[in-house]
Amino acid sequence: MSGGGCSIVWFRRDLRVEDNPALTAAVRAGAVVAVFIWAPEEEGHYYPGRVSRWWLKQSLAHLDSSLRSLGTFLLTKRSTNTISALLDVVKATGASQLFFNHLYDPLSLIRDHQAKEVLSAQGIGVRSYNADLLYEPWDVKDANGNPFTTFAGFWERCLSMPCDPEAPLLPPKRIISGDASRCPCDTLVFEDESEKGSNALLARAWAPGWSNADKALTTFINGPLLEYSKNRRKADSATTSFLSPHLHFGEVSVRKVFHLVRMKQVLWANEGNKAGDESVNLFLKSIGLREYSRYMSFNHPYSHERPLLGHLKFFPWVVDEGYFKAWRQGRTGYPLVDAGMRELWATGWLHDRIRVVVSSFFVKVLQLPWRWGMKYFWDTLLDADLESDALGWQYISGTLPDSREFDRIDNPQLEGYKFDPNGEYVRRWLPELSRLPTEWIHHPWNAPESVLQAAGIELGSNYPLPIVGLDAAKARLEEALSEMWQQEAASRAAIENGTEEGLGDSSESIPIAFPQDIAMEEEDLEPARMNAHTIRCYEDQMVPSMTSSVRLEDEPSLNIQSTAEDGRAEVPTNTNLPQEPTRDAVNPRVPPTALTQTRRPYTAGIALRTSVEDSTAESSSSSDVRRERDGGVVPVWSPPSSSYTEQFVVDENGIGTSSSFLQGHQQTHQIINWRRLSQTG
């Protein structure tokens, strides 16, 4: 079968040698060339952030040294076009087969399919495998054979599938190296000079690489796992598994995690250890959410940029540069929120609990467009993960059938006493509040003047007053929601009458540009009690800020019909996006020129429009804040077809029709039907 030539193993986010089905299969087939292709421009707006690139760099070095000890090495290529880079490698090595493991983000779904087509056409055997999930998304269906639309059902099904998840594979004992002598390595640059200082700090806290991931897993299972349930309320992340960045880059197999944790559960169950049993269930649930994020991405490839329940596109977001900046800088006046944002800023890490706190505050109190928040997370999190983050933000934003209720505002003061009862977390990250007694630590605005004075706090000066009052936020939210439902109803009525397609869809919605990045200005820093170290971090952590003149706009809905017909253009690659090699690369810039949709298959259907459309600016009662519909943060890919709206629109029963976006599009659906293309074996 190997037909003479060697095999290419194409590494992506499966940077491990253990339980790596593609690697194992390739090794079985004979000589192997392992390759990693760095083509971040293809990711468009989702160019990885600084800390994420730092991790990747370390992880690749680790993988390379593992491969070397097994008899080969990691061939690295720098490219702006993954497919052609793959082709080059195939030609230079005389390979006859390509092996890789599946990914489920929308870009990869298309790119990987394209790789199969192109390489197969060249006579190369292409095989792909599941290495990232317990079960492939297309294998998990409800009783009617439809994809689940809520997590609980999905996870229940996963836990009761007829076959257990595959047992993890051992690492190969030895790898016969293919001949890559005519294919030199490119040096991959993941950080620039300005980033090195901050990145150096990361190495103190984190050890990327598959064998370190394995250690982290063992440490967690033998330690914090037992009390996972008890500790889940703490703001402190000391008791979390710390596995998320490892999992993101595939340094540890989720199936291995699952099996080891399950074994522990059986053990504890036999001992009658209730707490341990519950802890395992809870931990597995978070593994399940990760699975579910891939599941959603597969079934709804637009979920990272479009609300799954259509009504949210009518929500009048508050467009306020100041709010956004205050949130990023941790200067909202709510200590728990601010502490979280400072921690994120300084370390790239946040306990899941606190992620919920800050994102919920972002969406419900500040009412900023959720995709801005998601993008900021993407840029700053060490474990930035498109699918997981999209799921998280949609959950917070109330756009999943099983979301949090949008109209319930979480109270950061109460959450503060719940997650950080002694104020230790706040004091660690907000040095300016460190002398405030616990009684007031989560609501300094109520503290008596004498107390504030004794603590050296002058509200509005060295620590802000609440940027928005909770009562005001609540009133504003109710107003906005009722406006949203009104618009939604009007739009629906218009559609039903056939009077107009998508009223309020493209005609009324002026998507909000994703903010451009600029460096944090010096005077914004909080100099008090910061040592040189910390200040350095602050300087290095670039944050976006907004311009209102550049806007992204949805594709005109006219295009929807026609593209749905040929069924191909709806899933894009972003190769056309000019990607500046920015200093910090925190935020790719919005290109200044309009790109209109091309009809080439698989080509970016990104409609970017520069407009100086400012006319919808309204002043609201509270401040001179603008509201606009649809947070047009992200490059809007070619339209998700008319059926997009149908797919999740709530019917009379309040249940979203679960018909998959992909089902309506045979060709696309085929694209992703990996099973017919290859299977492990």
Added chain:
DNA sequence: GGCCCGTTGTG
């Protein structure tokens, strides 16, 4: 001990 009601947790 039951019952009412506000709070909390829901993925």
Added chain:
DNA sequence: ACAACGGGC
């Protein structure tokens, strides 16, 4: 929206 929980009566 709804169920489970808990404090007060």
